[in-house]
């Protein structure tokens with residue numbers, strides 16, 4: 351079985367989405383999936399200038415806090431840069447946090463809509479830091495890459 355390499359990019363204002371992102375990284379590691387994790391603002395310039403930034407990743411995990419039932423504006427602007435990259439064949443996981451128990455779903459849908467050609471593996475999210483059930487669901491994903 352060949353393993354995937356993942357990148358997790360998140361946008362956070364008060365730390366909830368960073369908390370979920372780092373717990374998702376721990377889950378991926380339990381499945382022997384190497385995951386790099388970054389806040390969007392740390393890599394935005396690199397993503398803008400390096401055409402090969404995502405080349406080595408099979409799995410893209412993009413997540414944001416929810417602002418007005420959508421990703422934070424700065425994350426939307428980051429995703430607009432990401433969209434210019436050649437991403438065919440990669441898999442996508444969307445994640446988000448929100449104050450309400452459901453608004454994160456709108457944020458995930460918004461992220462997913464931007465990448466209609468990627469294989470979407472799922473949306474994951476929670477209210478603030480209540481991620482226990484979310485991580486249980488996330489752990490059920492079959493993330494092993496199939497041999498050609």
Ligand SMILES: Cc1cc2nc3c(=O)[nH]c(=O)nc-3n(C[C@H](O)[C@H](O)[C@H](O)COP(=O)(O)O)c2cc1C
Pocket residue numbers: 361362363364365366367368414415416417418419420447448449450451453454477478479
């Ligand atoms: C400006 C702003 C707008 C927000 N809008 C929503 C919203 O529309 N729906 C919601 O459920 N939560 C909303 N929230 C709450 C945050 O999405 C929620 O607390 C989230 O977990 C924060 O993530 P963070 O700690 O990663 O910044 C908003 C928070 C802020 C600061």
